[in-house]
Amino acid sequence: MSIARRVVDERPRIATAPEARALVEGVLEALSALxxxxxEExxxxxxxxxxxxxxxxxRxxxxxxxxxxxxxxxxLNAVALARFVPDQVQRLKAAHLSFQGLIETNQIVLATARAVSESIVRDLAADANRPTKAAGYGPTATVGAGAFARPNSGPLMVSRRL
Structure with missing residues (x-):
């Protein structure tokens, strides 16, 4: 069991400086891995x-x-942490702010990927469903009853594995 999990699960109240340090280190370890x-994502x-x-x-x-x-x-232990390990509390705050920046970047990248994929699907659907007018003679000419026919593009296949 990792230090972070052991500290978080087993120690609800901090009474000593080593406990305070262990809690902050455990949270920092979890934050670093996250x-x-x-x-990577x-x-x-x-x-x-x-x-x-x-x-x-x-994960x-x-x-x-x-x-x-x-x-x-x-x-829950903010007062004890501020008393026993104020320097570690500052370190945790700085790590948390850095993580917030990383999350913002992640959200921007995900939103961009979502917008691009939606745009691609929308464009494909528009192309597949667009009727075409048969070419004739003159600007308003049509050919028979099938003046609006689908292009000879065949069926559309979409991969869900993207």
Whole structure:
């Protein structure tokens, strides 16, 4: 069991400086692992490797839960932490601010990927459903009853694995 998990699960109240240090270190460990994973996911999505990025989701969920439980413990023990390890509290705040920046970048990359994929699907649907007017003679000419016919493009196939 990792230090972060042991500290978060077993110690609800901080009474000593070593306990305070262990709690903050455990939360920092969870945050570091989560930051690394979110950074990997961001780069994979940016590179268009979506299936590979999605494989990180279960671990990301686990680490996010661990981090959030740690933050709750930090909040419950804020007074003790400020008294025993004020320097570590500042370190945790700085790491959290850095993580927020990483999350903002991740959200921008995900939103961009979503917008691009929606645009591609919308354009494909518009092209597949656009009627074409048969060429005739003159600007308003039509040919028989089938003046509006589909192009000879064949069926549209979409891969759900993207």
């Amino acid at each position: 930051s690394h994973l979110v950074g 961001t780069e994979l999505v940016r590179a268009g490797r979506l299936p590979e990025a999605l494989t990180r989701e279960p 990301k969920t686990e680490l996010a839960g661990l981090y959030m439980r740690g933050v709750e413990q930090v909040k």
